[in-house]
Amino acid sequence: MASCKQREFEAHALAHVDALYRVARRMSQSAAEAEDLVQEVFYRAYRSFSRFRKGSNCKAWLFKILLNVRLSRAAAVRQGRTKVIPLAAFSQRRDDAADPERLVSARIELERVRKALDSLPEEYRAALLLCDVEGLSYKHAARVMGCPVGTVRSRLARGRALLRQRLEASASQNVGEVDAR
Amino acid sequence: MTCQETQARLADHLSGELPRRTVRRLERHLGACPACSERLEAERALRARLRQAVNETAPTALRIRIRGAIEQLEAGRSPFSGLFHGCWPRLTAAAVTAAVLAFLALSWLAAPPRIMADSVNMHRRFVSTGFMAGPTLRQVPAILAWSEQKLGYAVPRPMLPQPSPEPSNDVLAGGICPLVKQQAAYLTYSYGGRVVSLFMLRHPTHTLRGTRRVVVQGREYFVGRFKKYNAVLWEYRGTTCILVSDLQPETLLDLSVKVFPQQPDRSTTSTSLMGARVASRA
Numbered sequence: 001m002a003s004c005k006q007r008e009f010e011a012h013a014l015a016h017v018d019a020l021y022r023v024a025r026r027m028s029q030s031a032a033e034a035e036d037l038v039q040e041v042f043y044r045a046y047r048s049f050s051r052f053r054k055g056s057n058c059k060a061w062l063f064k065i066l067l068n069v070r071l072s073r074a075a076a077v078r079q080g081r082t083k084v085i086p087l088a089a090f091s092q093r094r095d096d097a098a099d100p101e102r103l104v105s106a107r108i109e110l111e112r113v114r115k116a117l118d119s120l121p122e123e124y125r126a127a128l129l130l131c132d133v134e135g136l137s138y139k140h141a142a143r144v145m146g147c148p149v150g151t152v153r154s155r156l157a158r159g160r161a162l163l164r165q166r167l168e169a170s171a172s173q174n175v176g177e178v179d180a181r
Numbered sequence: 182m183t184c185q186e187t188q189a190r191l192a193d194h195l196s197g198e199l200p201r202r203t204v205r206r207l208e209r210h211l212g213a214c215p216a217c218s219e220r221l222e223a224e225r226a227l228r229a230r231l232r233q234a235v236n237e238t239a240p241t242a243l244r245i246r247i248r249g250a251i252e253q254l255e256a257g258r259s260p261f262s263g264l265f266h267g268c269w270p271r272l273t274a275a276a277v278t279a280a281v282l283a284f285l286a287l288s289w290l291a292a293p294p295r296i297m298a299d300s301v302n303m304h305r306r307f308v309s310t311g312f313m314a315g316p317t318l319r320q321v322p323a324i325l326a327w328s329e330q331k332l333g334y335a336v337p338r339p340m341l342p343q344p345s346p347e348p349s350n351d352v353l354a355g356g357i358c359p360l361v362k363q364q365a366a367y368l369t370y371s372y373g374g375r376v377v378s379l380f381m382l383r384h385p386t387h388t389l390r391g392t393r394r395v396v397v398q399g400r401e402y403f404v405g406r407f408k409k410y411n412a413v414l415w416e417y418r419g420t421t422c423i424l425v426s427d428l429q430p431e432t433l434l435d436l437s438v439k440v441f442p443q444q445p446d447r448s449t450t451s452t453s454l455m456g457a458r459v460a461s462r463a
Binding site: 003005006008009014017018020021022024025026031035038039042043045047109110111113114117128129132133138147153156160163164167 | 192193196197198227228229230231232233235236237238239240242243244247248250251252254255347
């Protein structure tokens with residue numbers, strides 16, 4: 001039978017699993033790594049759920065844990081304590097052969113946006129994901145990233161400008177490729 | 182408000198970060214300026230594309246694993262921990278926990294501890310849901326490193342011969358779990374289509390119910406039941422290894438011998454051990 005803590009955790013924290021996964025996916029190399037990250041986040045979150053202040057932003061708290069876990073893992077990799085094994089085989093790609101052309105081009109377009117986002121420096125990417133995708137306020141994003149609100153604002157401005165630039169560059173490149181054919 | 186001022190604030194406006202007064206001024210300008218309205222729409226469209234591009238949902242398997250991990254944490258929790266939750270000072274909680282632990286330790290000394298009935302349920306859970314606690318399957322190197330540090334050696338990734346052309350005996354799950362009130366490293370892998378779990382416990386304190394003692398290559402094994410599964414238990418460098426499966430006891434015993442092909446205290450070669458059969462039974 002689920003305990004009171006378990007029920008409360010499911011209602012408050014587990015409701016954000018998709019958001020956590022979305023951000024983790026864009027902040028890591030593979031879907032497998034993102035899954036591991038998210039699992040560890042919830043594992044840690046549950047253990048320290050009693051310290052979570054009721055009424056505060058649970059989503060921001062989970063994102064804070066996510067970035068901390070990610071930082072500690074990156075440090076472990078740098079110090080050679082952990083090896084990262086690329087697990088391309090685990091990625092769940094499906095090819096829908098029956099897709100009409102429109103869907104294919106829409107998918108290519110979204111892939112282009114993803115690539116542009118992935119190419120941004122990490123702090124800009126994190127700011128964009130937290131504020132523009134997940135809708136966190138600048139104040140909460142600042143807490144998650146451990147920096148002042150002004151820094152979040154400037155990272156967002158720079159990140160958005162860079163994203164726009166890269167999307168335009170890739171669009172003109174695509175046009176060039178089509179012309180060359 | 183000028184066009185330049187407006188355009189500099191569009192993103193903050195979409196994020197709802199502007200004060201109400203500024204919003205009113207900005208909206209007044211937007212109502213009168215088609216160029217700035219167009220910029221706002223472009224900004225909105227970019228954000229929508231961005232959301233759409235990263236819109237992924239967490240896989241069901243991940244949700245199951247998280248729920249499993251939580252259940253596991255709950256199962257491993259002290260029955261008294263609920264009493265301390267936010268009510269008692271931490272010091273009192275620590276003192277009571279210490280007293281309980283001391284009591285448990287004394288009772289363990291008085292009678293050899295038996296494997297908790299519920300612990301075997303974990304095997305079923307690993308098999309049915311792919312449940313993992315702590316490091317996960319995709320962190321097999323981390324599991325190996327952990328067990329090497331805590332147990333003094335890595336949990337062996339079994340190199341078992343396949344009895345039939347089934348999928349390879351690859352690791353299905355692995356991690357660290359609470360077992361018999363202590364930490365255990367485990368790997369669950371498939372063997373000819375059947376599932377086998379190998380647990381390695383830090384302290385050699387356990388016995389199996391109704392075991393029969395078997396000696397193979399001079400080493401003692403205990404064959405018994407681990408709830409509804411067959412199990413083989415043996416000591417290895419001062420720790421306890423338990424192999425659990427629904428395989429026949431003889432097959433499981435045979436596998437147990439092969440899990441550690443290199444016996445540190447014997448000068449036998451791995452080839453001879455791989456072909457070893459049960460030498461004697463008591």
